[in-house]
Amino acid sequence: MRTLLAATRAEFTKTLTTRLWWVLLLILVLYVGAVAGGLAFGLGALQASGEAPPRGGPGGGPALPAAMLAPVIYTLATVVGYPFPTLLGSLAVTGEFRHQTVTPTFLATPRRGVVLAAKWVVLLVLGALFGAAALVATVGLGAAGLGAFGLDTGLGESDMWAMLGRAVLAMALWGAVGVGLGVLVPSQVGSIVTILAFTQFVEPILRTVAGFVDWVGEVGRFLPGAASDALVGASFFTVLGGGTPSLEWWQGGLVLAGYAVALTAVGYALTWRRDIT
Amino acid sequence: MPEGVPIEFTGLTKRFGEVEAVSGFTATVPPGRVTGFLGPNGAGKTTTLRMLLGLVAPTAGRATIGGVPYRRLDRPFSAVGAALEAASFHPGRTARDHLRVYAQAARVEPRRVDAALDAVGLTSYARRRVGGYSLGMRQRLGLASALLGDPGVLILDEPINGLDPEGIKWIRTFLRELAAEGRTVLVSSHLLSEVQQTVDDVLIIAKGRLVHTGPLSGLQAQPAVRVLADSPDRSALRSALQRGGLEVEETADGLVVTGAERGRVGHVAFAAGVELSLLTQQRPAAGLEDAFLALVGEEGAL
Numbered sequence: 001m002r003t004l005l006a007a008t009r010a011e012f013t014k015t016l017t018t019r020l021w022w023v024l025l026l027i028l029v030l031y032v033g034a035v036a037g038g039l040a041f042g043l044g045a046l047q048a049s050g051e052a053p054p055r056g057g058p059g060g061g062p063a064l065p066a067a068m069l070a071p072v073i074y075t076l077a078t079v080v081g082y083p084f085p086t087l088l089g090s091l092a093v094t095g096e097f098r099h100q101t102v103t104p105t106f107l108a109t110p111r112r113g114v115v116l117a118a119k120w121v122v123l124l125v126l127g128a129l130f131g132a133a134a135l136v137a138t139v140g141l142g143a144a145g146l147g148a149f150g151l152d153t154g155l156g157e158s159d160m161w162a163m164l165g166r167a168v169l170a171m172a173l174w175g176a177v178g179v180g181l182g183v184l185v186p187s188q189v190g191s192i193v194t195i196l197a198f199t200q201f202v203e204p205i206l207r208t209v210a211g212f213v214d215w216v217g218e219v220g221r222f223l224p225g226a227a228s229d230a231l232v233g234a235s236f237f238t239v240l241g242g243g244t245p246s247l248e249w250w251q252g253g254l255v256l257a258g259y260a261v262a263l264t265a266v267g268y269a270l271t272w273r274r275d276i277t
Numbered sequence: 278m279p280e281g282v283p284i285e286f287t288g289l290t291k292r293f294g295e296v297e298a299v300s301g302f303t304a305t306v307p308p309g310r311v312t313g314f315l316g317p318n319g320a321g322k323t324t325t326l327r328m329l330l331g332l333v334a335p336t337a338g339r340a341t342i343g344g345v346p347y348r349r350l351d352r353p354f355s356a357v358g359a360a361l362e363a364a365s366f367h368p369g370r371t372a373r374d375h376l377r378v379y380a381q382a383a384r385v386e387p388r389r390v391d392a393a394l395d396a397v398g399l400t401s402y403a404r405r406r407v408g409g410y411s412l413g414m415r416q417r418l419g420l421a422s423a424l425l426g427d428p429g430v431l432i433l434d435e436p437i438n439g440l441d442p443e444g445i446k447w448i449r450t451f452l453r454e455l456a457a458e459g460r461t462v463l464v465s466s467h468l469l470s471e472v473q474q475t476v477d478d479v480l481i482i483a484k485g486r487l488v489h490t491g492p493l494s495g496l497q498a499q500p501a502v503r504v505l506a507d508s509p510d511r512s513a514l515r516s517a518l519q520r521g522g523l524e525v526e527e528t529a530d531g532l533v534v535t536g537a538e539r540g541r542v543g544h545v546a547f548a549a550g551v552e553l554s555l556l557t558q559q560r561p562a563a564g565l566e567d568a569f570l571a572l573v574g575e576e577g578a579l
Contacts, residue, residue, distance in 0.1 A: 002384070010382030017374035018367055100365045103332060104422060107359055108382035110331045110348040275333040277324070 007109045007118035015092060015122055025130060028084040033137030036076045040145025043069055048149040070154035071163060073142035075232050077134035078167045082174045082228060083199045084134075085127035089178020090195060092119050094188035102276055112272055116264065119179050127175025131168040139164065166249060167232045173256045177224065180263025186271050199225065221247050227255035279355075279429035281308025281461040282343030284329065289338035291324050298324045300485045301338070306463050306478075308429070311456045313476035313493070314465040317573050321485040322465045323361075326434055330359055342430055354383035354426030360419035361434045368408030372399055372418050375407060376425060385426045393421040398447075412439035420448075430461040437471045449475045469569040483573040496568045504542045507531030507555035517549035518542065531555050 015021055047069075096102040109115050143153040154160045178195070185191045203225045210220030220226055230252025247255065284306040291299045299321040306312045316322050327333040329340040331347040339346060342357050350356050366375055376390045394403045397417040402410070407418065416439060423431055433452075437445055452475050456462045466472045469479075479496060481489040489496065507530070508514035515532055518525045523545065526533045534542050539558040546553050 006384045007382050010378050013374065013381055014370075014378045017371070017378065018369040020369075095367065099367045100362070101367055103361055103365045104379050105382070106332055107330060108354060108379045110350065110353055275327075277327065277333060 003109060003111065003114050004117055007114050008121045010108070011092070011115075011118040011122040012125075015088075015126065020091060020095075021088060021126065024084050024088055025133060028081050028130060029133050029137045032077050032081045032134045033141050035080055036073050036138035037141030037145055039076070040069075040073050040142040041148065042145075043073075044145050044149035044151055047151055067152065067154075070142065070146060070152060071160065071233070073146070074135065074139050074154075074160075074164065075167055075229075076142075077131065077138040078170045078174075078228060078232050081130070081134045082171065082225070083195055085123065085130045085171050085175035086178035086181070086195050086199070087192065088126060088130070089119075089123040089175045089180075090182035090185075090191040091178075091188065092123060093179055093182025094186055094191045097186045098188045106276060113268065116179070116183065116268060116272060120176050120260075120264070123175030123179050124172045127172040127178075128168050130175070131171025134171070135164055135167055163233050166253075169253065170228045170231045170256065173231075173253070173260055174228065176260035177256065177263065180260050180265075180267055183267025183272050184263050184270065185267075222255055224256060224259050227252040227259070231256060279427055279460065281429040281459045282356075283307050284340070284342055284430060284432075284461060284463060285344070286325070286329070286340045287338050289325060289328055289340050290336045291321075291328060291333060292336045298485050299328070299335075299482075302482070302485075302487055303338075304480050304487055304490055306461055306480070308461040309456060309459050310477040311452050311462045311464060311475055312478045312480060313469075313472040314463055314480050314482070315469055315472070315569065315573075316465075316467065316482035318467050320467075320482045320573065322467075322482055323434055325482070326359075326361070326432055326463075326465060329432065330357070330361075352384050352426065354379070354385050354428060356426070356428055357430045357432060358423030358426060358428040359432040359434075360416075360423040360436060362419075366407040366410075366415065366418065369406055371404050371406055372410070372421070373403040375418065376422060379422055380425055383426060389425055389427065392427075393424045396424055397421045413441055413444045416440055416444070416448075420451075428460075431455060431463070433462075433464045435465055435467070437466060445471075469566055473565060481569065481572050488572045493565075496565055502536065502538060503559040504534040504537060504539050505531050505555060505557050505559060506534060506542050506546070506553060508546070508551050508553055510551060513549075514546060514551045514553070517551050518545055520549070521545035 096105055105115055106112060139155070143155060146153050181194060182191050185194055203223050206216065206223060207220055207226060210217040221230070227247060230247040231249050233249050246252070286302050286304045289299055289302040290297070302321075302325055314322055314326070324333060328335045329342070329347060342350070347353060347357065370378075373390060373394065376393060377387070380387060380390050391400070391403075394400050397420050399414065399417050399421060402414060407415065410418065416436060420433070420436060423433065436448055440448060452462055452464060456477070464472055464476065473493070476493055478491065479489065479493050480487060506514065506518075511527075511532065515525055515527065518532065518534060523534050523537050523542065526535070539556060543553065543556055
């Protein structure tokens with residue numbers, strides 16, 4: 001237990017003493033802030049001018065109701081931002097191999113499972129921090145945009161705050177997913193390419209297809225991004241998803257946590273216990 | 278002052294697939310002395326040290342520090358300090374932060390960070406990012422992390438590589454001081470000449486096997502005496518010496534006689550009535566290096 005506490009402190013120091021964490025955080029906040037602000041002002045202007053709100057996917061899904069605007073805009077923090085804690089998590093592991101710091105790390109903490117547990121704790125905390133910061137940006141700019149056109153910001157409702165809390169939890173879990181992926185794919189380039197390809201390309205396509213093909217939809221609900229959106233409770237994909245019901249929020253949370261645990265466990269068995277030569 | 282404890286290797290063996298990198302390595306490294314761990318590149322030095330430190334799992338055998346395997350040490354840095362290679366740093370982290378990370382992980386008191394930086398002379402560079410460090414400074418930082426826990430046992434892999442002459446002089450003195458304080462100091466090198474002036478004992482490894490162990494002085498026990506002789510009539514001298522039962526080899530400079538003193542060679546020539554134009558005994562200047570190379574084999578001379 002004392003070694004876990006010591007390793008956790010060390011992992012915090014390790015992550016916070018290079019520039020990576022705040023560079024990623026800065027990009028995340030600017031990125032989701034810009035998207036949320038742009039969308040809020042854009043859709044707000046449309047609503048205010050009495051035009052129809054934008055139509056859904058290529059199949060002409062249901063229109064985006066005004067009441068859904070606020071949650072969709074706020075949750076851009078996770079829907080768009082989730083690759084960021086994932087990248088931070090994977091780099092926390094792959095960086096050890098890239099810079100060969102895994103040698104002093106295992107010298108200081110010879111029980112390797114403890115190191116991995118410490119990285120989990122750190123990435124859950126920093127993932128939550130990333131989530132909170134991203135939400136400050138999306139809610140801040142989003143509510144400003146909606147409010148400017150007299151639309152409901154939804155911030156008076158407790159349901160909205162519960163959703164924001166679940167968004168923070170989702171970002172924390174993505175940090176842990178990143179650790180798991182980093183352990184499974186210790187090559188830094190390999191890990192980054194995997195994250196970008198999966199989050200920006202593979203999963204969006206699968207989820208779009210899932211909107212039309214029933215059996216894909218069944219499987220699609222269990223994709224990590226879909227699980228994350230289910231946990232949070234509102235997003236473009238769930239709104240546009242049409243027929244396919246998503247998981248309950250707690251199921252989504254469990255599925256996402258399951259990905260993090262499974263990746264970490266397989267990675268531990270396959271790469272983490274290897275000889276460090 | 279921390280107490281040094283012996284390092285013990287017992288039948289330590291490591292196979293990487295078909296290749297046996299280390300075979301049945303058995304040795305003891307005593308406290309209070311500097312022990313040189315010598316062998317050509319690829320002889321298995323680093324693998325042996327990494328097994329000792331729990332980074333590589335042995336195929337067979339064990340390695341302990343004061344009777345305890347490294348992975349079982351509760352606060353490893355307070356027992357053993359190790360510096361393995363010069364590149365184990367994140368280039369974007371400062372030296373001081375680097376040491377803080379590992380001090381926290383190994384539960385070493387925070388004040389030891391500055392003490393270790395001071396001990397290796399890096400205090401004024403402590404807040405610079407390691408990416409801008411020279412190889413010599415990185416070596417010093419590696420040594421500082423080995424000293425973090427003020428350990429009784431120090432294990433340094435090729436610490437002299439890449440140091441400038443001033444740095445080499447500094448580290449030699451430093452290692453002697455550490456051993457004089459009663460610590461166990463194990464230093465690996467592929468060059469005997471690098472550590473010759475520093476070590477008390479040597480462990481010599483070649484092709485994964487221990488080929489020599491003992492005090493450095495034992496390595497030069499039998500210096501091969503060589504006498505160079507020549508005569509205006511070289512072939513007459515040659516047959517005279519051979520009749521006298523001496524081993525003779527002809528070179529461009531003259532005849533080289535091994536295994537006999539200069540006086541004996543002169544006497545044999547005189548008795549045979551052969552005039553001498555040259556008679557010198559060659560001091561085995563590179564005796565240690567020769568003995569070392571003989572032990573590690575011809576291809577070991579890397």
